[in-house]
Amino acid sequence: MVKTITPATSPKIPRTVWVLGFVSLLMDISSEMIHSLLPVFMTVVLGTSATMVGIIEGVAEATALIVKVFSGVISDYVGKRKWLAVLGYAMGAASKPLFALATGAGWIFGARFIDRIGKGIRGAPRDALIADATDPAIRGAAFGLRQSLDTVGAFVGPLVAMGLMLLWANDFRAVFWVAVIPGVLSVILLLIGVHEPEKKLAKPAAFPISRTALARLPAAYWWVVVAGTVLTLARFSEAFLVLRAQQEGLALALVPLVLVMMNIIYAVFAYPLGKLADRLNHRALLATGIVPLIIADLLLAQGGSLGWIAAGLVFWGMHMAATQGLLAAMVADTAPAELRGTGFGLFNLASGVAMLAASVIAGMVWDRFGAAATFHAGAAFAGMALILLLLRRR
Secondary structure, rough: OOOOOOOOOOOOHHHHHHHHHHHHHHHHHHHHHHHHHHHHHHHHHHOOHHHHHHHHHHHHHHHHHHHHHHHHHHHHHHHHOOHHHHHHHHHHHHHHHHHHHHHOOOHHHHHHHHHHHHHHHHHHHHEEEEEHHHHHHHHHHHHHHHHHHHHHHHHHHHHHHHHHHHHOOOOOOHHHHHOOHHHHHHHHHHHHHOOOOOOOOOOOOOOOOOOOHHOOOOHHHHHHOOOOOOOHOOOOOOOHHHHHHHHHHOOHHHHHHHHHHHHHHHHHHHHHHHHHHHOOOOOHHHHHHHHHHHHHHHHHHOOOOOHHHHHHHHHHHHHHHHHHHHHHHHHHHHHOOHHHHHHHHHHHHHHHHHHHHHHHHHHHHHHHHOOHHHHHHHHHHHHHHHHHHHHHOO
């Protein structure tokens, strides 16, 4: 069903969404200054294997998504979102010095684990805050805007890291120390700039993860969970994009360009595609958004030159822009208001398990069969996801 929103009647995106967007931007600058260099730091400086990179990245990302279940449930049960978000962002900021101090894979695992627990704690309450504060008619635009601002940080961070690597002769640890600053600023902005909505949330009739409460989540919501899970299986950690570019000869100091290019595309398209999601059929848009991932995987598998890698990164960014904000809006639309935090949490639990499996498998395939096989496998999973989605539409 097509939704019609005229400029005269369209509500404005609330201040809370803008502030949360800039909070995300600052934290992403901090995180991506580290993460854009981390796969190469681990393999070149610390001597870890691609399988270990996949395990660490998979566990880290899965942890973030799984923890969102508990933070979302708690935010629903107590009727408060902000302070859980503050705790999550504070943990993310506190983890950054550990990367600079790391002397082995164990340090990196611990730092990523703390960082991702923080991300998990803040994610569902933050998304629920956005949904609580935003008119349903513009939720796609609101989530797209937050995702765009978040993604601006995701390419500014690698650009800063690249400049500092060139300035400081590939001193990874010095760059990691600088990353602490924007992380701390994000926590300060959240503390002073975001307030809980004045309207009190109705408490769930039962504890949010009880059988009684979960029975209130409709079939349409569970379909979104399945769709997000299958799609995550097709998209492993972006650490493998960085390793692929370095394998093709990209200089150490320029490695952050991988995430810069991908995230510029992501940031440019996330907001307009989010607005489009407010007007067009969600399932059709989700199916369309899988196609760029298939193309990206095939281009990255082809390799042979940095040109192929760059083209693959463009399509990967288009896929992210087309699907991530859209899935968040679909969760917000299908979960009851008093169970919205739980809805986001369960969605991310399923996606987290899928991300762990996808990243570990990608690392094992990479070590045993090579990089091309890893991306061919990703294309196959994405193709299956597209087929399942088209069958569901019929």
